[in-house]
Amino acid sequence: MYSRAYKAAVTIPPVLWVTLFLLVPYSILFCYSFWSVSPQEVIVHHWNLQNYVELARNPIYLSVLFRSMRIAAAVTIFALILGYPLAYYLSFHAAKRKNLLYQLVIIPLWASYLVRGYAWKTILGSDGVLNGVLQFTHITGALFHLQNFLQQSMHIHATLVPIRFLLYSPFAVVLMLTHIYTPFVLLPVYASLEHVPRNLIEASHDLGASPWATFRRVILPLSLPGVLAGATFAFVLTLGDFLAPLLVGGPSGIMISNIVVSLFGAAYNWPLGAAISFCMLGLVVGLLFATERLERRWKVS
């Protein structure tokens, strides 16, 4: 139906653009990862595996990578713990309020990333809202009094003791990113729950299965594709995040992308930074392939 000219007209411009601005840059990244920097801070176009050897040999990179993966896994799990039951509630119990409640999930999704990070900073800081609440309700004061009571000295002003470990810790990074990715996890889970045929659930009930058995044997397996999609998204984007650690993470919350940022900035070692980025790219693409295959297998069975 569509002529050759038509097909060429719609195909060639986007293919050229995507080649120039995505394929070529990703390839340059790949090339850089095999080059090096001379002591005079000049990029040496001499092909070798030195950067990758450095990554494998120097324990700093691996340990930060593992920390990033732990943080990403924690965010994914918490986002699922928060998002799955809510999606389930929306799909099966919300009844008439379904649409309203659904839209209430979407609104925070569109609050700016930076804005939400900043809000957590306001909440968690040592002179922040949370500490304000604790002091206002005399909880920190009470804790301090208790400690002082044990030390037999009740005369110190105890209400001025903020909790400092909240902000600038991996905990704060996990909290902020869980807040950001919970809606992203919830939406595909909700979509897959909505597609669970309701007559299957009725059949399961009619055949005498308990609600729990119905959930475990019917609903849960059918919602796994949504879980997988949401989890992949949360994991990958958390893994590559460098703003949350800078905003609320502090030195103990540094992640792998922060190392890349410093290698491209003050540390000036683009090739090593490129090698780390390329490893991340490989990890992401590998993960996408794996989830795609898993999902295809579920669809068949």
Place this chain on the structure above:
Amino acid sequence: MESLVNSGHQSGRARILGAYAFVVYAFLYLPIIVLVVYSFNGSGIGGFPPSGWTLDWYRQLFADGPLWDAVLDSFIVAIAAVAISVGLGLPAALALDRSEFPGKAVFRRLVLLPLILPGIITGLSLLMLFVGSGMKLSLVTITLGHGTALISVATTEIFAGLQKLERAQEEASLDLGANHLKTFWRVTLPNLRVSIIAAALLIFTLSLDEIAVSFFLIGRDNTLPLEIWSRLRRGITPEINAISTLILLFSIAMILIWYRLRTRTDSRREAELPLLASAIEGES
């Protein structure tokens, strides 16, 4: 189904789930509420309870020249990014829908990749391209970055629109003697109007908020998120709460318009998935 869900011992379960849902909503909205409330807080950042309601932070904000320069830059970048990503996302969606060419599968993955790839990788790769080709970093490089990364959004949105389009209409137009160009203008484009507007709104909002790619492509002029970022690093002020509140209102307005557009045309379908989620679904 309704009676099944609400019958007997299940209602207790529903109540627990309902309480849990409430807690999750509280978690999702807590920071947003804090942000808005403290933008009116007379005693500055943090502390509890907020006291001395004031509009001072908004007054300071409106007198803040550099911040408004950044806002203007962000708007220019966002408009140009919309032009690039819709201008290329539309043919890309048409190509994916109706053209067969070698490497099509790779092309599809490549176009959608920036949607799921951490922004830092796309940002750095583009930085290397621009530096390597001797281009100076400026708002132009940021625009190219946003425009390219967001083709993914335009493509998914318009591709979804194409799936609902009746090909018979185009066929009829061609049979009645209109050429491809005329058919495109008079049949295809009007049918895709809502998808295109929706994509444009989304891309505009996403570009206004984008920071990970811009972070690496920034030249002399800041976009709004980068301006806020540089101020955050110097210390926090309630002025940021005020601008954040305004951004929030603006994003919500854009999204509500987007959502209305979508639900109006999709009234037959159940609650429509927001684009990003459906894109993830298509991707994995």
